[in-house]
Amino acid sequence: MNTLLRIKNLHVSVEGKAILHGIDLSINAGEVHAIMGPNGSGKSTFAQVLAGREQFEVLQGSIHYAGENLLTLSPEKRARAGIFLAFQYPVEIPGVSNVYLLKTALNAIRKQRGEAELDAMDFLERVKQHTAMMQMDEELLYRSVNAGFSGGEKKRNEILQLLMLEPRLAILDETDSGLDIDALQVVANGVNSLRDDTRAFLLVTHYQRLLDYIRPDFVHVLAAGRLVKSGGPELALELEQRGYSWLKEAAVAATP
Amino acid sequence: MSIPQPSYQGIFQRLQQHLPGAGIAWMSQMRDSALATLQQQGFPDTRMEAWKYTDLRSLGRHLFTPTTANREISTAQLEPWLFDQEPMHRLVFVDGRFAPQLSPLHALSGGVTLTSLAAALERHPAELEHRLGRTLDTQRPGFNAMNTAFLQDGAYLKLERQTVLDLPVHLLFISSGQTEHMATLRNVIMAAPGSAVTVIESWVALGDATCLSNTITEIMLEDNASLEHYKVVQEGDSATHIGDTSVYQQADSRFTSHSITLGGRLVRNDLDVCLDGHGAECALNGLTLTRGRQHVDNHTRIDHQQSHASSREYYKGILDDRSRTVFSGRIKVHPGAQKTTAQQNNHSLLLSADAEADARPQFEIYADDVQCTHGCTVGELDADALFYLRSRALDRESARNLLVYAFAADVLERMQQQPVRHYLEQQLARHLSGATARLQSAAWH
Numbered sequence: 001m002n003t004l005l006r007i008k009n010l011h012v013s014v015e016g017k018a019i020l021h022g023i024d025l026s027i028n029a030g031e032v033h034a035i036m037g038p039n040g041s042g043k044s045t046f047a048q049v050l051a052g053r054e055q056f057e058v059l060q061g062s063i064h065y066a067g068e069n070l071l072t073l074s075p076e077k078r079a080r081a082g083i084f085l086a087f088q089y090p091v092e093i094p095g096v097s098n099v100y101l102l103k104t105a106l107n108a109i110r111k112q113r114g115e116a117e118l119d120a121m122d123f124l125e126r127v128k129q130h131t132a133m134m135q136m137d138e139e140l141l142y143r144s145v146n147a148g149f150s151g152g153e154k155k156r157n158e159i160l161q162l163l164m165l166e167p168r169l170a171i172l173d174e175t176d177s178g179l180d181i182d183a184l185q186v187v188a189n190g191v192n193s194l195r196d197d198t199r200a201f202l203l204v205t206h207y208q209r210l211l212d213y214i215r216p217d218f219v220h221v222l223a224a225g226r227l228v229k230s231g232g233p234e235l236a237l238e239l240e241q242r243g244y245s246w247l248k249e250a251a252v253a254a255t256p
Numbered sequence: 257m258s259i260p261q262p263s264y265q266g267i268f269q270r271l272q273q274h275l276p277g278a279g280i281a282w283m284s285q286m287r288d289s290a291l292a293t294l295q296q297q298g299f300p301d302t303r304m305e306a307w308k309y310t311d312l313r314s315l316g317r318h319l320f321t322p323t324t325a326n327r328e329i330s331t332a333q334l335e336p337w338l339f340d341q342e343p344m345h346r347l348v349f350v351d352g353r354f355a356p357q358l359s360p361l362h363a364l365s366g367g368v369t370l371t372s373l374a375a376a377l378e379r380h381p382a383e384l385e386h387r388l389g390r391t392l393d394t395q396r397p398g399f400n401a402m403n404t405a406f407l408q409d410g411a412y413l414k415l416e417r418q419t420v421l422d423l424p425v426h427l428l429f430i431s432s433g434q435t436e437h438m439a440t441l442r443n444v445i446m447a448a449p450g451s452a453v454t455v456i457e458s459w460v461a462l463g464d465a466t467c468l469s470n471t472i473t474e475i476m477l478e479d480n481a482s483l484e485h486y487k488v489v490q491e492g493d494s495a496t497h498i499g500d501t502s503v504y505q506q507a508d509s510r511f512t513s514h515s516i517t518l519g520g521r522l523v524r525n526d527l528d529v530c531l532d533g534h535g536a537e538c539a540l541n542g543l544t545l546t547r548g549r550q551h552v553d554n555h556t557r558i559d560h561q562q563s564h565a566s567s568r569e570y571y572k573g574i575l576d577d578r579s580r581t582v583f584s585g586r587i588k589v590h591p592g593a594q595k596t597t598a599q600q601n602n603h604s605l606l607l608s609a610d611a612e613a614d615a616r617p618q619f620e621i622y623a624d625d626v627q628c629t630h631g632c633t634v635g636e637l638d639a640d641a642l643f644y645l646r647s648r649a650l651d652r653e654s655a656r657n658l659l660v661y662a663f664a665a666d667v668l669e670r671m672q673q674q675p676v677r678h679y680l681e682q683q684l685a686r687h688l689s690g691a692t693a694r695l696q697s698a699a700w701h
Contacts, residue, residue: 051647055639079649091644095662101648104658108649144662161648 002029004169004200005050010061012042012049019045021225022061027169030197034211035204036236037222038244043204044088046222047173050202051085052078065169079105080112084167086158088174088204093145098157101145102127102164109165130163133193135186151178159190166194171202176210188213208240223247258298258398261316265295268405274324276374276409280381286389290404297397304397309582309614310524310553315496320438320468322406323351327432329462331358337428337460337490339675344426344456345370351432352408352439358428367419367451369412373442376412384412387444391474391502391530399498403440403470410442410471415451415481424454424673429471431495433463443473447481447509454484456676459499461492461519471499477509479533484512484672488680491520493548500526507533507562514671515542515571517552518683524553531558531565542571543667543680545687546579546611553582560593560623567597572667573604574660575611586618589626596626604634605663657688 005027012020019042027033037043049056050063052075063070070078093101107117118126131138134156146154155175162170172191176184191201191214203214211219211233219235220227221244228247229235239247268291277283299315300307329350347370348358354372364370377384392400411427431439445455459469469491477483491497497520503511517523529538544552558567573581583602604613613634621628637659645655664684671677 051643053643074652075643075646076649076651076655079647085647087644087647091638091640093641093644093659093662095666096658101645104650104654105648108651112649165648 003027004029004066006064008062010049010063011059012045013057013059014045014055018059019056019225020049023227025220025227027200027202029168029200031218032195032201032203032214032216034216034219034236035202035222035227036206036208036219036239039206041222042225043206043222044173047085047088047171047202047204050171051075051083076108079165080109082109082168084162084165084170086155086162086170086172086175088177090146090154090158092147092149094147096145097142098145099127099141102141102161105161106164127164130160130190133163134160134190136160152180152183155179155187156183159187163190163194168198169200169202170194171204173204174206175203176205176207184210185213208236211236221247259301259313259316261298262319263295264291264319264402264405267319267321271322271324271406275407277377277381280377282385283377283381287405287407290401293401294398294405297401299398306555306584309580310522310551312522314522315468318436318466318468320436322408322438322440323353323434326353326355327351327434329355329358329430329432333462334358334428334430337458339426339456339673339679342424342675344424346426346428347372347411348428348430349409349439349441350430351434351437352429352441354409362423365419365421367416368421369414370425371412373407373410373412373444376444384444387446387474387476388442389474391476391504391528392472392500399470400472400500403442403472406438406440406470407442408440410444412444413453413455414446415448415453417448418450419448420451421453424456427455427457429457429459429469431461431463431465431467431469431492433461433465433492434467435465437465437467439467439469439471441469441471443471445473445475445483447475447477447483449479449481452482454486454673456486456673457488459487459489459491459497461490461495464492464494466494467492467496469495469497469499471497473499473501475501475503475511477503477505477511479506480508481506482510484514486514486671486673486676487516487525488676489517489520489523489525490683491523493519493521495520496522498524500528503527503529503538505529505531505533505536505538508535509533509537511538512672513538513540514667515540515554516680517542517544517546517554518687520550520552522551524555527554527556529556529558529567530561531567532561534562534564536562536565538567539670540567540569540571541667541670542583543664544571544573544581545664545684546573546581547576548579549577550579551581552579553584555582555584557586558588558598560587560589560596560598563592563594563596565593565596567599569600569602570667570670571602572664573613574607574664575604575613576607578608578610580612580614582614582616584616584618586620587628588620589623589628591622593623594625596623596628598626598628600629601631603632603663605660606634606636607660660688661685
C-alpha cells in the first residue's frame with residue numbers, strides 16, 4: 001500500500017488549551033476517509049493543523065506526508081507539495097481577484113512540480129471548464145476572492161480551487177455545512193471527478209448527508225480530541241441514527 | 257496658543273516689492289494685514305483641538321524664506337512625475353515660481369482661462385479682488401495668513417458656463433532642494449454652472465532639503481459644475497507640507513477628491529468642503545503610505561448647509577516603521593439640511609508595532625432626517641487572510657504584499673484618470689518592494 005499520510009500520537013493545543021489528545025491515522029493514496037464528530041470535538045483544528053496553521057501548537061507526535069516530515073513545512077510548502085484545505089469559512093479578500101489567486105496558486109504549484117507556467121489561453125480554458133462544472137457564474141472569477149459571495153458560492157469556490165490545483169491530499173473542512181441539496185450535489189460531483197488511485201481525500205463533517213454523495217472508504221469518529229471509533233461507511237449511518245452522545249461519553253471517560 | 261517662532265517681519269519687508277500684485281492696493285493691504293495676523297497668531301500648537309496630534313515645534317526652529325531667483329530645471333528632470341502617454345495641460349512651478357518653459361499648454365477652447373495666478377492678477381485684478389481668500393476658513397491659524405502674506409504664485413483656472421475641458425490640467429510643484437526654502441502657492445479654480453474639469457496637483461522634490469510648502473487651493477463650483485481633483489504629495493524626506501484645499505459647492509455640483517500622500521517628513525492636508533446647494537455631492541478619497549518617522553495628518557471637514565446633499569469619505573493608510581498618521585473627519589449637518597447622506601470610512605493598516613494611527617470622526621448633526629454612517633478600523637494584516645493565501649501556495653512575502661497592495665488599490669480604483677492611477681500603482685508597488693527588501697534584511701541580522 002502507498003501510504004500518503006501517516007499521523008502518530010498527535011497532540012495539539014490552541015492558545016494553551018489542549019484540543020487533540022493523541023490521534024493516530026494512516027491514509028493511503030486512492031482512499032477517502034471521513035472524520036465525523038460533534039461540534040467542539042477538534043475536527044477543524046485537526047484539518048487546519050494538516051494545512052500548517054501556525055497558531056496551533058503541536059505538542060507531541062508526528063505527521064508524515066509522502067514520507068516527508070510535514071511538521072517542518074510552512075503552509076505554502078505543504079500546498080506546493082499537494083495538500084489542499086477547503087476551508088470551513090473561506091476568507092474574504094477584498095482587492096484580490098479570484099482569477100488572479102487561482103493563477104498565482106496554480107503557477108506556484110506547477111513550478112514546484114517542475115512544470116512550466118500555464119499560458120493564458122490554456123489557463124482560461126481550464127478555469128471556464130471547472131467554473132461550468134461548479135455551476136458558478138463566470139462573473140465570480142473577476143470579483144474579489146469570496147467578497148460578497150453567498151455561503152454556497154464560497155463553498156463552490158473552494159471546490160473550484162480544488163479542481164484547478166489537483167492536490168494529492170484534499171481536506172474538506174465541513175464543506176457541506178450550509179449547502180442546499182442541489183449545491184451539495186454540485187460540490188460532490190466536483191470532488192468525485194478528481195477521485196483516482198493517486199489521490200486521497202479527508203472529509204471532515206458533522207453530517208452523514210455528504211457521505212451519500214461522496215462515498216468514503218473509512219469513517220472515523222472524533223470526540224473530545226480522540227478518534228474513538230473507526231469503521232466503514234455503515235458507521236456513518238449508525239451515527240445518523242444514534243447521534244454522537246454514546247461515543248462522546250466513552251471518550252470523556254477515557255480522558256486521563 | 258502658538259509655538260515659539262522667529263519673526264517673519266524682516267523677510268516680508270525685503271520681499272514684498274517682488275511678490276505678485278505689489279502694485280495693486282487691495283493686494284498690498286491684504287498682505288499687510290495677513291502678516292500682522294501671522295505675527296499675532298503664530299503657528300498652532302498641540303493645545304488646539306485641530307492640531308492635537310501634530311506637533312509643529314520643528315517649524316519654529318527655522319526661518320523659511322521664499323526665493324526670488326529662478327532655478328533652472330530641465331524637461332528631462334520632470335520625467336519621473338509625468339503620467340505616461342496622456343496629453344495634459346501642464347503648469348510647472350519650481351520653488352513656488354512659475355516656469356513657463358516647462359509648461360506646455362495645448363490649445364484651449366473658448367470659455368477657459370488657464371494661467372499662473374500672477375498673470376491673472378496682472379490681467380484681471382478686479383476679478384480676483386473679491387474671490388481670493390473667499391472660501392478660506394479664518395479659523396485656520398498661522399498658515400492661511402502666511403500664505404496670503406508671502407503668496408508667490410499658483411494656478412488660475414476659470415471655466416465659463418457649460419465649458420467642458422477635455423484634457424486634464426496637471427499642476428506640478430517642484431521643490432529644487434534649497435534648505436529653509438518656503439514655497440507659498442495659491443491655486444484658484446472657478447467653475448461656472450455646468451462646467452467640468454479634472455485637475456491633478458503633484459507636489460514633488462528633487463532633494464531632501466528641510467523646506468516648507470505652504471499651499472492653498474480654492475475651489476468654487478457653481479450649479480451642476482463638476483471637478484475631479486487629485487493631490488499627490490511626494491515631498492522630500494525632510495520637507496514639511498502644509499496644504500489646504502477649500503471647496504465651496506453650489507446646487508447639484510459634484511466634487512471628487514483623491515488625496516494621496518507618499519512622501520514628506522511632516523504633511524498636513526486640510527480639506528474643507530462646504531455643500532451649500534441642494535443635491536451637491538462630494539466624494540473624498542484618501543490614501544497615505546508612511547514609513548520611517550513620517551507624520552501625515554489628514555484633516556477633513558464637510559459642512560452640509562443645504563438639503564439633499566451627499567458626502568462620502570473613504571480614507572486609508574498603510575503605516576510602517578515608526579510613522580504616524582492622523583485622520584480627522586468632521587461632518588456638520590446644519591439645521592434644515594434634511595435628507596443629507598454622509599458616509600465616512602477610515603481604515604489604517606499597521607505593518608509595524610511602532611507605527612501609530614489616530615482617527616477622530618466628529619459628527620455634529622442639527623437636522624433630524626439624515627443618514628450618517630461611519631466606519632473606522634485600525635489593525636494589522638488579517639491573519640486568516642494570510643493563512644488562506646499561504647495555504648494556496650503563496651509564500652509569506654507574496655501573500656503579505658498582495659494583501660497590502662489590495663488594501664491600497666481599493667482607493668486607487670476610484671480614480672477616473674487611468675494614467676494617474678497607473679502611475680500610483682507603480683509607486684505603490686515600488687513602496688512595497690522597498691518594504692520587502694527591508695524585511696528581508698531585518699531577517700538576516
